[in-house]
Amino acid sequence: MSMQGPRTGDWFARARRSLVNGVSSGFRYLGDEDTIVIDRGEGAYVYDMDGKRYIDYQCAWGPIILGHADPVVTEAVVAAARDGTTFAMTQRREVEAAEAVLAAVKWADRIRFTNTGTEATMHALRLARGWAGRDLVLKFEGHYHGTHDYVLFTTAGAPPAHLGSRLRPIPFQNSSGIPEGIRSYVRTLPFNDTTAVLDYFADYGHQTAAVIIEPAAGNAFGILPEPGFLETVRRLCTETETVLIFDEVKTGFRFALGGAVETFGVVPDIATYAKALGNGFPVAAVALSEEMVDGWRLGGIAQAGTYGGNGISTAAARATLGQLQATDAYARIEKVGLALMEGLARVLVEFGVESQVIGHPSMFSIYLGEGRPTEYRDIAGHDARLYSAVIAGMIHRGVMPCIDAREPWFISAAHTMEDVAQTLEVFSDALVSALELAGSLPSHLDEAD
Ligand SMILES: Cc1ncc(COP(=O)(O)O)c(C=O)c1O
Structure with missing residues (x-):
């Protein structure tokens, strides 16, 4: 039986005539008769x-x-729209929102805004590589960090039977169109497997630029970290000067105002935030520890974006954080x-x-x-x-x-x-x-x- 009522069915048929498969994001397509x-x-x-x-x-x-449609966020966005939204310069709302993010997460020294989680993790990884002067990236099976080339390995959708040994997993490429060479820079491990992580760091720790991890697996059943797991990853990263990136795109401002860092008490070098930051408006942020800030401050590691810090997104972020704090x-x-x-x-x-x-x-x-x-x-x-x-x-x-x-x-x-x-x-x-x-x-x- 179709999920669509008669008018919804007509609208989806109409959507398919202008949008590929009737959607703007591949994950939203549930079939011609079931996409609402x-x-x-x-x-x-x-x-x-x-x-x-x-x-x-x-x-x-x-x-x-x-x-x-939270009324306070909506009002803030309407006011921002009236003032003009995007400039080739820093704007007032961007500064206010950045201060609000730093006050909420507490651990970070500086941030930069982007618009999506994908953009945030892409910039975080380049910064980590440029800072560490290394190429390898370690990620965890079933963790999703957006749609850019380096992170589309062994996300949810990878067949568990094809992932190889727990200690030497085979990264599963989740999409065609990723250059063959990218695979050689990506390593994957099972989440919560301390033995596998210790083994990996013994062999590759000093060649690894970054570990990127969802502190809780927001794209794989919401699985929480086992006690001590994040702490072990943190310790190994510190010992080998590997950059630890928490992808808090789902956990940030959701688990708590300070996200997974507040919940689990482990502090990364870089964190990426998005989603709950804007209550539905497209806003994301890359947050940096004091040590990481020079990576961008001194120049030479590219980061840019026409819409980064725009008035609509940052008005939404500030209003959302304000509501989360005040209620x-x-x-x-x-x-x-x-x-x-x-x-x-x-x-x-x-x-x-x-x-x-x-x-x-x-x-x-x-x-x-x-x-x-x-x-x-x-x-x-x-x-x-x-x-x-x-x-x-x-x-x-x-x-x-x-x-x-x-x-x-x-x-x-x-x-x-x-x-x-x-x-x-x-x-x-x-x-x-x-x-x-x-x-x-x-x-x-x-x-x-
Ligand atoms: C943990 C995590 N990181 C990154 C992303 C990518 O964010 P976006 O869809 O805004 O590009 C997602 C999206 O679901 C996510 O869950």
């Missing part, structure tokens, strides 16, 4: 072209932290997120489904399999068919997490306990339908029905 066209968003809800309301747990894949947003997100995680786990136990609800209350996933996943390779044990059947059932019933469990559920400050109650009811109904269809509804529940 959105009319508008407000708070915790989005509305499709048929006027159908969904409780939105995709939150644009992370950016929406206050809720869609009880994080307390509400935690309360709602924890209630939802616990409720989902309870329903799964009730229906006898082997599973774990894992991650952070603001960004978590449901793993349908045995044991607790700690890294991307564990995806092999996840029942993706059952999961997508359940989520499809939820979307039909007006609740919208991502259809793929690798992409977490996101909670905004606009979600309420009423949304949680409705979501759990819908989840329970959709789970029963999916289990019935798969012939695996526990027999006592079958009879009770």
Whole structure:
């Protein structure tokens, strides 16, 4: 059954006549009959072209932290638009927003703004290479850092069976069109595998320019770092003068005002921020420790961007950070997120489904399999068919997490306990339908029905 109502279907057919596959980002295409066209968003809800309301747990894949169309952010953006948005010079709103970012993250000395996470990680890696005078980059399996050439290796989508030995993984290239030579500069390792990291650093530590890591795997079930793992990576980077880059594009301003650095207490040399920084407006930042600042200050390592620090983006960033600071947003997100995680786990136990609800209350996933996943390779044990059947059932019933469990559920400050109650009811109904269809509804529940 199609996910689209009649008007939404017509709109998507229209979209396909102008946009390739009807989308502006490849990940958004879910098929000709299942890609939804959105009319508008407000708070915790989005509305499709048929006027159908969904409780939105995709939150644009992370950016929406206050809720869609937050009035304070909207006002700030409207005011910025009236003043002209882009100049060939530094502007007032850019300075104010930079100060707000530094005050929020606390550990960094200076930042520069970009517009997307991809731009931020691309600049961070070049800065790290230029600073270290080395070429190798280490990243982790299932971690996503955007769409530029150096980081499209072993992201979610790589087949776990083809990743080779844990100690000498084979980087899986996730796209055609990446020059063959790039592969020789990229190494990959399983997340949370301290033995593999120690082994790697013994052999390659002094040749490695940078380690880039999502402190919590925001593109692979929201898996959290095991105790001590980030600390080990930090220590090895320090010992070998390797630049440690935290990709906080998903965790930044979401886990806490100070992001994953505040949550886990480990400080990188560079961090990249985006998503929740602008509550949906395109703004990103590369934050630098004092030691890294000279990399750009002295010149010679290219960084530029016509729209970096533009008035709209930086007005949105400052207003978003202001709201996060001035309200009880994080307390509400935690309360709602924890209630939802616990409720989902309870329903799964009730229906006898082997599973774990894992991650952070603001960004978590449901793993349908045995044991607790700690890294991307564990995806092999996840029942993706059952999961997508359940989520499809939820979307039909007006609740919208991502259809793929690798992409977490996101909670905004606009979600309420009423949304949680409705979501759990819908989840329970959709789970029963999916289990019935798969012939695996526990027999006592079958009879009770
Ligand atoms: C951790 C992480 N880094 C980088 C990116 C790329 O950001 P963008 O899509 O804004 O280019 C993403 C996007 O999802 C991400 O999750």
